[in-house]
Amino acid sequence: MYYTVGEIAKKMEVNASTIRYYDKEGLLPFVKRSNGGIRMFKDQDMGMLNIIGCLKQTGMSIKDIKTFVNYYESGDDDFNKRMNIIENQEKLVQLQMENLQKNLNMLEYKKWYYTKAKQLGSLDNVEKLPKTDIPKMFHKFLTK
Amino acid sequence: MYYTVGEIAKKMEVNASTIRYYDKEGLLPFVKRSNGGIRMFKDQDMGMLNIIGCLKQTGMSIKDIKTFVNYYESGDDDFNKRMNIIENQEKLVQLQMENLQKNLNMLEYKKWYYTKAKQLGSLDNVEKLPKTDIPKMFHKFLTK
DNA sequence: ATACAACTTAAAGTTAACTTTAAGTCAAGA
DNA sequence: TCTTGACTTAAAGTTAACTTTAAGTTGTAT
Incomplete structure (x- = not known):
């Protein structure tokens, strides 16, 4: 059972041209071609495609994936x-x-901050709060 | 107490030109200038700089940070x-x-896979393992 | 007063990772 | 056999986010 570049692109949720680009960059040396030159992906290739996708999604460059x-x-x-x-x-x-x-903790702090500002009527009133009124987990975000 | 662009860049662990670029893009409208035109950052500005850094680090575009x-x-x-x-x-x-x-789970699977390959002498031998010899948490990564 | 490191701007350059275009070829169905 | 949608390549174009360059200015220390 073989798949075309378009079918694989759909599976991987990327543009077909991205797959062709990866091939051109040397990421898919294992992909065979038909006599007419059409790429023929096998089920067996999915393992490599998945690990390539994994490395890409975790920030590895094309160059380093090629090395791998x-x-x-x-x-x-x-x-x-x-x-x-x-x-x-x-x-x-x-x-x-x-x-x-x-960063999520910082966003939580900002959320608390705006909620408090709404309660107290202004951002300034939040700034005036004594440290004891600020949850301890947020103390690290205080600038003064 | 004021800080120059270079001092702020050091604090934020970015290039000074990045700070100037952010300013040019309208991310730092709150930064005042000296009579000579030098940027003067205040302690009070750190809050905004930190949230800008947070949004940037979590993938928000310059354009959207500007909106914020x-x-x-x-x-x-x-x-x-x-x-x-x-x-x-x-x-x-x-x-x-x-x-x-x-993705971390996938990397764990690959690690298990290579460790097993080393034990068994080849990648092929890992492929031949019955499903019962593969930890359940890795079943979702099997291609066949 | 002078030196000099660090600041200023505008504009051009860089980089990675695609994406599009143009011109043509393949292969499956009617 | 013909049509047609999906395939092929090479080359050019795009985008975001910086980064560098060039020419000049500021401000602190001696």
Whole structure:
């Protein structure tokens, strides 16, 4: 069972031209062609397409994804290189999540701030609140 | 107490030219100038700089941050607009985190996969494993 | 008063990751 | 066989968010 570039694009929820671009950049060396030159994706290719999508969604550049893909082409003999890339990416994702969590806390603070401003009638009145009236979790966001 | 563009850039861990670019794009209408034209940042400005940094780090475009900032300039009278932006951004951040978590799970699967390949001697041997030998949490990543 | 590091602007340059265009080819159905 | 929608490539275009450059100004320290 084979899939065309358009079918794969739909599955991956990207533009077909994006898939062609990835191919041109060397991310899809495993994709075979028909006699007429049409790309023929196999079910078996989905594993690689998914990991490529995963690396892309977690911020890896096309260039670095290419490096990763090329370790596959060079055979079965060294899992460590691929493993290192995966483990490093895992650490990067954890950092991204920690950073997002910090930013989420800041947004929570701003929400509290505006809610309080509505209650008290103005932003100035929130600024005048004693520190004891500000939830402890928000103290780190105070500028003065 | 005033800070120059360079001092603020250091605090925010960005290039000074980035701050100037943000100013040019209308993100910093609250920054006053000296008679000679030098930007003078106040401690009081840090709150806005921090929320700008937060919105930027969570993926908001310069254009949309500008919209948010402009609600401040238009005064104290409508917290709802700012609140809506903050709440919407919060939802976006939650989606980002959920997405990162899914990708982290995929990376975990790949790590398991390579570890297993090392144990069994080849990638093919991992492919041959019966489903019962694959942790349940990874079943969703199986392509066949 | 002079030096000099850091500031100023406008404009041009950079980068990554697509996206579009143009001109043509493939392959499945009527 | 013909039509037609989806495929092909190479090359040019787009976008956002900076970053650099050039030429000049400011302000602090000696």
